[in-house]
Amino acid sequence: MTPEERLAALGLELPEVVAPLAAYLPAVRTGDYVYTSGQLAMVGGKLEVTGKVGAEVTPEVAAEQARICALNGLAAIASVAGGLSNITRIVKVVVFVASAPGFTGQPAVGNGASELLAEVLGEAGRHARSAVGVAVLPLDAPVEVEFVAEVR
Known part of the structure; x- marks a missing residue:
């Protein structure tokens, strides 16, 4: 199956690329690589969940937010790579x-993004990863995810 077919089988579709919040591009291609800016879990132009993970936001909700970030990241990558199949x-x-x-579950939150990438891209979605805790993110988002992708 193609990545587009896998995405459809999951009942998902690529969203519009999230507009930048400041003076940057959502994704930049250089040679065979695409680097994304940090992707928030924006849906329809809105951040639906805010707060700190381990306080106002549960780890389970945060993992779902990471999944949305990954979907937005795929949209940003596809926009400069000519589609998902070029990843x-x-x-x-x-x-x-x-x-x-005191919250130490960052790796489990990150699994939300990692699992979506593997579901959509198969083996090509498996990656190296860092998951780090920070004091605050833009718009009080609980999760932000950035990507480096190799493309054809």
């Missing part, structure tokens, strides 16, 4: 988790 590998994913003091 040959997700190389690196960095997951930022706005964490309440």
Whole structure:
């Protein structure tokens, strides 16, 4: 199955690329690589969940937010690569988790993004990853995810 077919089988579709919140591009291609800016879990132009993970946001909700971030990241990559089928590998994913003091479940939150990438891209979606806790993210988002992808 193609990535587009896998996405449809999951009942998902690529959203519009999220408009930048400041002076940057959502994704930049250089040679065979695409680097994305940090992707928030925007749906229809809105951030539906805010707060710190481990306080106002449960880890389970945060993992779902990371999944939405990954879908937005795929849209950004596809926009400069000519479609999902031109992604040959997700190389690196960095997951930022706005964490309440003492919260240490960042890797489980990041799994929301990682699992979606593997579901859509198969083996090409498996990647290196960092998941780090931070004090605050733009718009009080609980999760932000950025990507490096190899493309054809």
